[in-house]
Amino acid sequence: MNKEKRDIASSFYKAFRAFRELASMLLGVILLLGLFRTFVSKDVISSLFTGDLLRDTVIGSAIGSIAAGNPITSYIIGGELLKEKVSLLAVTAFIVAWVTVGVIQLPMEAAVFGRRFAFVRNALSFVLSILVAMATVTTLMVLK
Amino acid sequence: MKPDKNGRNKKWKKYYSLYFLVFVIFLYVGLFIFRPERTQTALKASGDLLIRIIPVMIVVFLFMGIMNYLIEPKGILRYVGKGSGIKGWFLAISTGILSHGPIYVWYPLLKDFRSHGMEDSLIAAFLYNRAVKIPLLPLMIYYFGLSFVIVISVYIIIASIVEGKIIGAVEGHFRERESKNG
Numbered sequence: 001m002n003k004e005k006r007d008i009a010s011s012f013y014k015a016f017r018a019f020r021e022l023a024s025m026l027l028g029v030i031l032l033l034g035l036f037r038t039f040v041s042k043d044v045i046s047s048l049f050t051g052d053l054l055r056d057t058v059i060g061s062a063i064g065s066i067a068a069g070n071p072i073t074s075y076i077i078g079g080e081l082l083k084e085k086v087s088l089l090a091v092t093a094f095i096v097a098w099v100t101v102g103v104i105q106l107p108m109e110a111a112v113f114g115r116r117f118a119f120v121r122n123a124l125s126f127v128l129s130i131l132v133a134m135a136t137v138t139t140l141m142v143l144k
Numbered sequence: 145m146k147p148d149k150n151g152r153n154k155k156w157k158k159y160y161s162l163y164f165l166v167f168v169i170f171l172y173v174g175l176f177i178f179r180p181e182r183t184q185t186a187l188k189a190s191g192d193l194l195i196r197i198i199p200v201m202i203v204v205f206l207f208m209g210i211m212n213y214l215i216e217p218k219g220i221l222r223y224v225g226k227g228s229g230i231k232g233w234f235l236a237i238s239t240g241i242l243s244h245g246p247i248y249v250w251y252p253l254l255k256d257f258r259s260h261g262m263e264d265s266l267i268a269a270f271l272y273n274r275a276v277k278i279p280l281l282p283l284m285i286y287y288f289g290l291s292f293v294i295v296i297s298v299y300i301i302i303a304s305i306v307e308g309k310i311i312g313a314v315e316g317h318f319r320e321r322e323s324k325n326g
């Protein structure tokens with residue numbers, strides 16, 4: 001405690017330094033998100049589904065992994081995909097991957113936590129988004 | 145030979161963030177040549193996003209400053225470090241669910257906690273549980289129904305524990321190997 005005497009100014013300076021270190025990465029991710037939002041429309045996303053249950057689930061998870069932004073957008077797109085007869089399994093994988101996998105922010109995650117952590121976490125989240133979707137849809141079917 | 149490689153790695157690590165930003169800027173320049181209007185729209189969308197996340201960044205910054213002041217590194221270790229047990233899992237899951245804003249805004253705080261001994265498994269659990277968004281639950285219920293939301297939320301929490309456990313084991317295994325190799 002004596003060795004590390006803390007005061008409020010140095011505590012906030014430490015926090016400021018942590019943000020400063022990541023500032024250029026943060027800006028890069030934000031700029032990439034802007035590109036994604038502008039160049040990838042809802043129509044582009046819905047055109048990628050094929051009607052095959054399993055393939056659509058993997059596609060849903062893959063699109064959700066690449067897509068980024070507010071989860072509200074994923075619910076709206078998911079709702080519209082359901083109206084277009086895309087399976088609930090694929091839509092669930094899509095909305096789970098949207099928030100748990102982050103391909104766009106992967107470089108930042110790797111810079112902060114290390115490449116191994118970032119890759120393993122995102123790969124696992126991708127697989128888990130499919131498993132969570134399967135478990136959710138199966139449970140709902142059993143409950144009905 | 146080896147020191148050179150290490151030196152290059154260090155340099156790469158140091159400037160990695162900057163290289164990434166430069167790459168994205170080049171991407172914008174390239175796209176601007178072919179699609180100038182859409183690229184401008186993208187730039188505006190990025191500006192809007194930046195303005196929207198500033199309040200969350202301020203909250204995280206204040207939170208970090210206050211935590212640095214109030215909690216000793218040893219304290220962090222006690223709550224979310226090795227041996228924190230169920231308490232650590234409960235904290236990671238509940239704070240993951242309650243945290244607001246984009247995921248990357250929380251990275252500096254998590255990096256800080258990690259340097260003070262926060263377990264990798266708990267970082268993974270925190271990040272995964274951000275999939276449960278309490279303020280957005282009404283909207284999710286509107287689109288998918290109440291039973292769907294309850295079931296998926298439970299499975300997301302379970303999946304976060306599975307992911308945390310696997311990441312903890314993977315990171316632990318590699319760290320042990322690295323320390324053996326010196």
